[in-house]
Amino acid sequence: MASSIVHASKGQKERKENEVIASLDPLNADGLIGQIPDLNKNKDVNSLVFSTKNLMPSWPDLQEFDYYQANAAIRDIGILLGSIKRHGVEPYTVIPDLEAKMKHLATKTSMPPRDTLLHYTVWNPAGDRKRMYTGTADEHYLIDSVVTAIDPLVCAIYLLKELHYTPLHSGDFERICDQVVGHFQKVIDGMVLARRNVSLSYFATELRLYFDPIMLDGREYLGPGAVEMPMFVFDQLLWSCDCDDVEYQIFKKTYLPYVHPEMRKIYIQYQNRDSLLGKCYKNIVKKNIDFDPSVYTSMRALRMCFQQLKSFRMPHKKVAEEAYAHTSGEHHGCDHVKNSISQDYRANGSGGYSPDILSNIVKLTNQKTAKLDACIAFYELKAGRSFVYPGS
Numbered sequence: 001m002a003s004s005i006v007h008a009s010k011g012q013k014e015r016k017e018n019e020v021i022a023s024l025d026p027l028n029a030d031g032l033i034g035q036i037p038d039l040n041k042n043k044d045v046n047s048l049v050f051s052t053k054n055l056m057p058s059w060p061d062l063q064e065f066d067y068y069q070a071n072a073a074i075r076d077i078g079i080l081l082g083s084i085k086r087h088g089v090e091p092y093t094v095i096p097d098l099e100a101k102m103k104h105l106a107t108k109t110s111m112p113p114r115d116t117l118l119h120y121t122v123w124n125p126a127g128d129r130k131r132m133y134t135g136t137a138d139e140h141y142l143i144d145s146v147v148t149a150i151d152p153l154v155c156a157i158y159l160l161k162e163l164h165y166t167p168l169h170s171g172d173f174e175r176i177c178d179q180v181v182g183h184f185q186k187v188i189d190g191m192v193l194a195r196r197n198v199s200l201s202y203f204a205t206e207l208r209l210y211f212d213p214i215m216l217d218g219r220e221y222l223g224p225g226a227v228e229m230p231m232f233v234f235d236q237l238l239w240s241c242d243c244d245d246v247e248y249q250i251f252k253k254t255y256l257p258y259v260h261p262e263m264r265k266i267y268i269q270y271q272n273r274d275s276l277l278g279k280c281y282k283n284i285v286k287k288n289i290d291f292d293p294s295v296y297t298s299m300r301a302l303r304m305c306f307q308q309l310k311s312f313r314m315p316h317k318k319v320a321e322e323a324y325a326h327t328s329g330e331h332h333g334c335d336h337v338k339n340s341i342s343q344d345y346r347a348n349g350s351g352g353y354s355p356d357i358l359s360n361i362v363k364l365t366n367q368k369t370a371k372l373d374a375c376i377a378f379y380e381l382k383a384g385r386s387f388v389y390p391g392s
């Protein structure tokens with residue numbers, strides 16, 4: 001019970017932070033925001049650059065900003081940087097002091113020196129103040145689908161962390177798994193919202209181009225694509241901190257800088273430790289513990305968490321493949337940088353990967369689910385039960 005209170009207060013803290021940052025307008029950008037979609041539609045790069053120069057805070061203002069104001073400032077500069085880059089111009093070449101000022105904001109916020117998915121979604125105000133590249137219904141829904149999903153995902157991550165401290169024979173284990181399943185349902189709902197309301201061809205040929213990486217200080221920083229959700233932190237706790245798949249490890253490290261500092265902390269804390277799956281395997285197979293109905297119940301409850309993950313990943317992969325089929329003619333290959341990340345962003349996902357990475361992640365998720373099924377089946381044999389576990 002005490003652990004649930006901890007989790008509830010963590011969730012409230014996140015929500016409070018979202019509300020505070022979304023409410024702020026430290027650069028007085030509210031008046032400009034409504035014009036950005038038209039400037040983009042007209043490919044008016046000169047006006048975009050002019051507006052960005054006007055919006056850039058002075059050094060004294062920058063020094064004054066607190067954590068919340070600094071994040072709101074990154075959000076508002078970011079929407080302009082993504083717009084300028086979409087029309088083929090590297091922002092640092094046209095905005096004086098951009099690199100130094102963004103670096104300063106990054107230090108204040110412990111975030112990258114550009115906007116991330118958090119800035120674009122949960123730190124983005126609703127209604128007339130919503131910061132958008134195109135102002136289209138598709139973009140509204142894309143933002144809303146991530147808003148639907150991201151806080152519940154964070155709650156589910158804190159709950160998985162609690163499971164790491166909950167013994168398998170405790171009745172709390174099943175209760176916490178049920179809560180994980182409940183929160184994760186919102187992640188699936190977010191995906192369904194996007195699938196129903198975002199035109200995949202429009203996403204592939206227009207929207208994602210605003211998420212292109214920009215250069216700052218000699219390196220690339222990725223744009224605010226949904227791939228920056230802390231899904232890999234969920235994986236980390238559930239099955240992947242003890243998984244040695246090199247491609248997935250590179251993927252996780254690529255996105256680690258873009259998630260919330262709290263999520264980064266959890267990810268790092270669980271590096272090189274047993275995942276929840278690993279703990280089940282050790283107890284059931286290696287230690288060969290005696291049959292205990294409450295342990296069995298816990299494992300079946302954990303299996304439901306894997307099921308939810310699969311229920312997100314399978315349809316999401318289909319959506320991605322369908323969307324990128326619209327650009328297949330432009331595809332030029334994707335295996336030349338950091339093993340699988342590609343510099344050819346226009347041919348790949350907004351995070352720079354091709355949808356191929358999703359096949360690997362889905363494959364791993366299925367393999368790990370099968371491993372849990374094998375543990376459960378092994379345990380059932382031990383109990384001398386004759387029924388077959390339906391998930392196996």
Ligand code: HEM
Nearest residue numbers: 145149190191194203226227231320323349350351352353
């Ligand atoms: C128009 C709909 C969407 C398309 C076409 C799409 C496409 C993609 C692609 C191609 C990737 C590979 C990485 C990359 O971007 O380079 C990816 C990854 C990812 N996307 Fe999406 N996506 C869409 C919507 C969403 C939504 C609504 C969510 C969350 C609610 C989401 C969450 C993720 C996550 C978490 C990953 C990382 C891989 C994983 O953990 O399975 N995506 N997406």
